[in-house]
Structures are given as C-alpha cells and as structure tokens.
Amino acid sequence: MTTSPAPRIPEAVHRRRWAILGVLMLSLLIVVLDNSILNVAIKTIATPAPTGLGATQSEIEWAINSYTLVFAGLLFTAGLIGDRLGRKKVLLGGLVVFGIGSALAAESGSPGQLITYRAVMALGAAFVMPATLAVLMNVFERSEQPKAIGIWAGGVGLAIAIGPITGGALLDHFWWGSVFLINVPIVLIALALMIWLVPDSRDPKPGRLDPVGVVLSVLGLVLLVYGIIKGGELADFTDAKVLATIIAGVVVLIGFVIYEKRSDHPSLDVTYFRNKVFSAAMAAIALVFFALMGVTFFGVFYTQSVRGYSPLESGLLMLPLAAAQMIFAPRARLLVDRFGNKATTTAGMLLIAATLAAFAGFEADTPIWLLEVVFFLMGTGMAHIMTPTSVVIMQALPREKAGSASALSNTFRQVGGALGIAVLGSVLATSYRNGIEGKLGALPPGLRDTAGESIEATLGIAEKLGPRGHALVTPAYDAFLHAMHVTALWGTGVALIGTVVVAVFLPGRPPAAEAGEREPELISTGD
Numbered sequence: 001m002t003t004s005p006a007p008r009i010p011e012a013v014h015r016r017r018w019a020i021l022g023v024l025m026l027s028l029l030i031v032v033l034d035n036s037i038l039n040v041a042i043k044t045i046a047t048p049a050p051t052g053l054g055a056t057q058s059e060i061e062w063a064i065n066s067y068t069l070v071f072a073g074l075l076f077t078a079g080l081i082g083d084r085l086g087r088k089k090v091l092l093g094g095l096v097v098f099g100i101g102s103a104l105a106a107e108s109g110s111p112g113q114l115i116t117y118r119a120v121m122a123l124g125a126a127f128v129m130p131a132t133l134a135v136l137m138n139v140f141e142r143s144e145q146p147k148a149i150g151i152w153a154g155g156v157g158l159a160i161a162i163g164p165i166t167g168g169a170l171l172d173h174f175w176w177g178s179v180f181l182i183n184v185p186i187v188l189i190a191l192a193l194m195i196w197l198v199p200d201s202r203d204p205k206p207g208r209l210d211p212v213g214v215v216l217s218v219l220g221l222v223l224l225v226y227g228i229i230k231g232g233e234l235a236d237f238t239d240a241k242v243l244a245t246i247i248a249g250v251v252v253l254i255g256f257v258i259y260e261k262r263s264d265h266p267s268l269d270v271t272y273f274r275n276k277v278f279s280a281a282m283a284a285i286a287l288v289f290f291a292l293m294g295v296t297f298f299g300v301f302y303t304q305s306v307r308g309y310s311p312l313e314s315g316l317l318m319l320p321l322a323a324a325q326m327i328f329a330p331r332a333r334l335l336v337d338r339f340g341n342k343a344t345t346t347a348g349m350l351l352i353a354a355t356l357a358a359f360a361g362f363e364a365d366t367p368i369w370l371l372e373v374v375f376f377l378m379g380t381g382m383a384h385i386m387t388p389t390s391v392v393i394m395q396a397l398p399r400e401k402a403g404s405a406s407a408l409s410n411t412f413r414q415v416g417g418a419l420g421i422a423v424l425g426s427v428l429a430t431s432y433r434n435g436i437e438g439k440l441g442a443l444p445p446g447l448r449d450t451a452g453e454s455i456e457a458t459l460g461i462a463e464k465l466g467p468r469g470h471a472l473v474t475p476a477y478d479a480f481l482h483a484m485h486v487t488a489l490w491g492t493g494v495a496l497i498g499t500v501v502v503a504v505f506l507p508g509r510p511p512a513a514e515a516g517e518r519e520p521e522l523i524s525t526g527d
Helices: 011-015 017-046 057-085 087-106 111-139 142-173 183-197 211-234 240-262 270-274 276-306 311-317 319-359 368-394 399-439 445-451 455-505 515-524
Strands: none
Touching: 017 057, 017 087, 017 111, 017 142, 017 183, 017 276, 017 311, 017 455, 057 087, 057 111, 057 211, 057 399, 087 111, 087 183, 111 142, 111 399, 142 311, 142 319, 142 368, 211 240, 211 399, 240 270, 270 276, 276 311, 276 319, 276 368, 276 399, 276 455, 311 319, 311 368, 319 368, 319 455, 368 399, 399 455
C-alpha cells in the first residue's frame, strides 16, 4: 500500500517468513495449550488426594486466575522490554521461565503451590505472547499481515484441539501433574527452532519502563478478582470484606488509569482509545473472552461430573470447537473483504450469544450431538471475531510498536477471561450453594459448608458416606444444572453487550474504490 511507512523487509527474512510463522505458532501453542489442558484437568485436581489435590472451587479459580492476572499485568511491560531489548531475546527468556514453571507446577504438593507455580509460568508466558505477534508484524509485509494473523489465530484453534485431547490422554494414564510436564519438551523444541530461524527486531525508539503502572494494574486486578471470587465462595456479595476488597480494586484501577494518562512513559497509552474503532475491537475481545472463559469453566463439570465422561472423552468433545476455529480463522479475512468488519464481527458475536444461550437448555440427558453442534458454532463465532479484531488492533499502530499493540490485545483478552472466570464462576458457585443448601441438613455441621462449595465437593462427601450419601447425588446434579443455566444466561447477556458495541463502532465495508485508502485512515486516527 502506498500509505505504508515501513521499510521493505530484508529479502533473507522474507524468504523464510512462513517457516518463522510456524515457529511463532509453536511458541504460542504452549501458552494456549496450557490453559486448554488445565480445563480438562480441573475435575481431577478437585478430587481429593491421592488422585488430585482436593482443591476447592475457589482454589481452582485461583489456579486459573493466578496465571491470567500475572500474565495480563505484565504484558504491557513485557511488550516494552521486547521493543527495547529485542523480541527474539525476550521470546527465548520467556520460554525458559515458562518451562521451569511448568516443571515445578507438575510437582506441586498442595493447591497453594500449584497457584504459585502457575504464576511463575505466567511470568514466562507474558514475555512470549506479545513477542510472537510483534515478530510476525516485522517479517510480513502489510499486504500479507491479515493472512498471517489469520493463520496465527488458527493456531489458537489447534491448541484448543490438542490441549484437551492431550490432557485427557495423559490423565487416563499418568498423574495429574503430567498435564504441566508435557510443556517442557515442547519448550525445548521451540527454543532450538527459534535460535535457528527467527530474526531479532526492536523498536528504534523504545519507551521507558513503567514499574508504578505495572504494580497498580496487577494490584487493582488482584483485589477486584479476589473480592469477586470470595463473594461467590461465601454466596454473599454484601459481606463487608467482599465489598471492601472489590471497591479497593476498582479504586486502584481508576488510579492506574489516571496515573497512565499523566505519565510521560505510560505502559498503557490511553490515547490509543480515542479511536472508537480501536476501542470497540478491544472491547469485543474482552467481552467475548469474559463470556467464553466463564462458560467453559462449568462445561468441564457438566461433561465429566454430570454426564460421566472421562477426561479424554471430555477433551474429544471439544474437537468441533477447535476444528471450527482452525477452518474459519484463516478464512475470516475473506468475509471481512466482502462484507466489512462490522457485519463479520457482529455476526460472530451474535453466534457466540446464541451458543451460550443454548447451554441454558442443556439437561443431564440432552443428546450429546447437540453439545457438539453448539461447540462447532461457538468456534465459528470466535474465528469471525478474533481475526478481524486482531487485524484492526495490530494495524492501528506503526510496525515498530507491534509489541505494544500485541500486549494491549492480549491484555484485554486475559483480563476479560479472568473477570469472566471470577464473575461467572461466582455466579455458578452462588447459585449452586443456594440450590444445594436445603439438601444438606442431614450432614454434620462441619461438612455442610464444605459440601456446598461445588458439585465435586458434594459428590466427594457423598462417596465417603457410602450408601448414606446416595441421597445427595441427584440433588447435586439438579443444583448444578440450575446453576449452569443461570450462568449461561449471564454469559449470553455479556455477549449481547459485545454485539451492540461492535455493531455501533466497528467500520462497515468501505467503497471498493476507496478501500485501499480508507482502512489505514480508519484505524490510525487514534495514534
């Protein structure tokens, strides 16, 4: 394009650009793979020792969110460090830390240790994720970037497919820690290929680091998420400590935004959000992951605890979602070219809302093929949201700022997912506790509170009680299904909000004669 200010990419790099993309996707694979594997292992980890760790629902939420919050909180700084020191160096260092954290997590002896080592893994992942997309933007010409980003997004679908199946197979034959240990050989392969193939790049004018901003963002998010999860655990959001923690988190996050706005070297440049298109794309990513992560959280308990599928079978049930992403993510740009960002992304958000609403009708005996259809449609919707919004975001900033654009995109995705798990997980916990409490009167007082925490806790106690506990099984299923229906409707509401945002603010299809000129103008006005 005549509007592109970037110099031509060196011929030697240009020739091996697709091989480089393959290495970047392998690095991305382990970061995404870890979360998709963990989703299948949730029930096993919640099972009492020696099979699992006996983690409560809130501890499981923290095992997921300790990773997510550290990851999201450090992405800004990780992007800047990559811009300053070189993306290849940062990728290599991030992979090493991620591998060490994975090995430690595999040997965790308690839920607390698992939460801690997951945070170490997130420290490494925070430096991997933005660097992969930043390197991509620096090895492909602007005209090929949408296609490359589409393939890159399809790699997420591949990870979603491989993760649950690999995790299920490992759990069928090995102990629960094997789902983390599997990361180590993948890291070693990725390190070797990266040293060989990937060129280094950096921003000629990198920004200064912003430690105050990092501390404020992480502290604010942790307080907010902790308060939400604690409220769900207690089934009481009016509790003084819960309210104080949530309010403190909101206040710190407001302080973070004010500080970043006044700083001359912000980790989050709030001026980017003056561009409505850029802001809408960010909001779409955050809202879709808010809804999806929250709903996927209860999906594992539905397939394994209620329907009785093994971890491997549960992983195989996710195949349609992954297949749809792999099929449609690289092709979504074709729909954008024909119908525009607004129509493509709005249709994707509506499809997500419809699939989430479908969960509100699922029962213990719903034909399993219906679940498979819903998963396929959910993956289709995701593919037609992630690819167009990622292109909008990555092309909104100059190529040398690719690390910052990638960090912003991934931060909003992770924060949206963390809040989704916290909020919708708390809705699930509160609804479940309210539904099961009346059935626990025969239990000793000390066991009632524990049994009300989750369906796994109730079923675990029922199993220990033997024949006396059989009366708890059916009420546990009924209470969980009701809680799942309520949670699914909350997720549907969030997806519909996202639909309105993209329908109002994303650009439509530009006239053919002006398409080559208008798109860069639309997505660069916030610079």
